[in-house]
Amino acid sequence: MTLPGEGMGGIGDAFVLSCYEDIERVVKNPERFTPVMSLMVEEMQAAVDKGDTPQQDTSRFDLALDSVRTLRPNQKLWRAHRQELTDPWVGPGARRHRQMITQIVDELIDDWISRKDGDGKGTVEFIQEFARLLPQRVTARILGLPFTDITRLANWGSAQVMQYVYGQGHLNILNDSQMSQQAEDLSGFADYLSDQVASKRANPQDDMISDLTRIHYKALDRKLTDGEVYGIVYFMVLGGLETTQYALEQQAQLLCDQPRLFATLKANPEKIRAFTEEAMRLRAPTQGLSTRLTTQQEVFQGVEVPAGSVLHLRFAAGNVDPKHYECPYELNLERKSLGNHLTFSQGPRTCPGAGISRQEQLIAWERLLERLSSLEYGEGNTFEHQPGIMLGTLTLNLKFRAEPR
Template identity: 30%
Template structure:
């Protein structure tokens, strides 16, 4: 019998009820869904599996349900030391100076999107704001020309919807389209490289291992990975954040009156509404945890969204609290060698998005049915809102 059913209909809150039950009585859970997989729900176990790549490899399967059907996409699809040159190249373009240089652009895009929603009296906060902003920001960070920015926005939205609806045909088709874009970008940067401190594709082309360039095939996979990895999660987190603020208008009012609290509030929102529950690892040998043996080579989902609500780590873990003293224990951006390299950009983007939304409104209210995501994400897919301007 399955310990849980990830295919059953869900509300925005019901998965957390399931994970609370599993943490207490079945921390190493199993289900036959999607061919069968295990799930780790406690903070200590998730943190260990995420960090110990020798025991839990990422080279076999990266998410549950399995999405990747095309080529290898470093650095997520490789473990150290093979993944390290790709991470170094990406990190080179995500230093604080480069991230902070995007602030004026982020503010500009936020204001444009909010003004458009205000002119209509509201909108759908995920599709009209949360989904568009990260695509525009990533396209700017990658130095894409305007026509490619618009194309990426369209394809990324279709790709995300296909993943959420388990539409394998469309998922694969749009993934191939993203590969085509990555291929064109790679050839463009070969012909006219930019400074590797300013452009991720140029940084990958400049990288060397034992004096040799990285293989074109794996650079291509890295660019393809980068094109969407930072697009889906921010809209999920942001939609959940807006729902929380609508459920707690006193907090909405506090953050509107004291915007300096927003970065700390965003850290707590990221903990409380961690957008992933399906990042996967594969044990390289039989692993026994809490009296349960996970056989070698069987997929294991690291339920970050459960780990970040573990009551043994976070006091009153299901509630929002500003300035938690142990926020460093949050697994919102993962742990170990595959910790999200774009965490600084994500924090900046989300904080500005919330600050501008609150600055330009006097009230935000839910205005329709909230539709939750399915695995591998957890959070909101659709959040209709009414916006009242200042």
């Protein structure tokens, strides 16, 4: 699909890719299909080369982007950044948090599992009382931030993703008023994180921020600056609070839509991982993003795409591409290569927090299925969703029956 005149800065066209094979080809080759962020980093570096100092007078996102410029301006350093700085905490190393996540999940369930109405069932507003709180608390614990600050972190997180909810067009553009509101909503975030980084440097604990203040980054043979630690934490908050929430709430709806599935998973907990992967394939939290540019003329599905064109990658469509998946709209717990969906992207730029998100989802449903004997829709659901590119239900009332203890 062609979007005439919707290229970067209104120059050229944009193209929507919806086939699995096309999206896979693009995301696995960042040299040929340049990430938009790489272009932004190049522009920032050019400004620095001219003598500008973007870290002194700019927005919070530019401060975070400046850490990308200094820590991972190319693919080699992007890989090192992941391996050394984020993988041990939220990538493959996320398994270290299993006990902590389990404790948080059980604490959240404890807050509402004793409720009962006349028919012996309880009710819970699943989003505000579970799906939203779980990634917030897990992220805070990993970073070493107090739970008492979660409300502020959540507000800042919502401000960070404002363009993906209210932005116009595939480039998620905010108008001047919205940009001013976003800046106001983010007020205090940079100072808060700066204070946290300084505190961790002075009194390190067993958490990610403390680790980042102490680590010797082998790829550059030096320690990280405060601004670089800030940038890493900024992107952790940006990616860690919202998407896992959306995945959990969609999984709950799938279980309510297919009552036999709840019984199957309860009797076969070894299939829970397959369930979470299939649910992410069917209900991708991030439906699509305009994240890549062509560096040469390309052809997708017989359509010629000029060099310099913006590519909008429709992950959700690729995840149900009938040319790639047999019976694509069926939730199949026996499907092969369950994790090869596009929800976390693929290739060298895959989501760095995929590991922690998968752990949260897996443990959440292990404990919920262990502690509940039934789950169904409650009263008053409208199934309204927020606007934008993310699949976020606004409220979700559920009824449940607790297992006897």
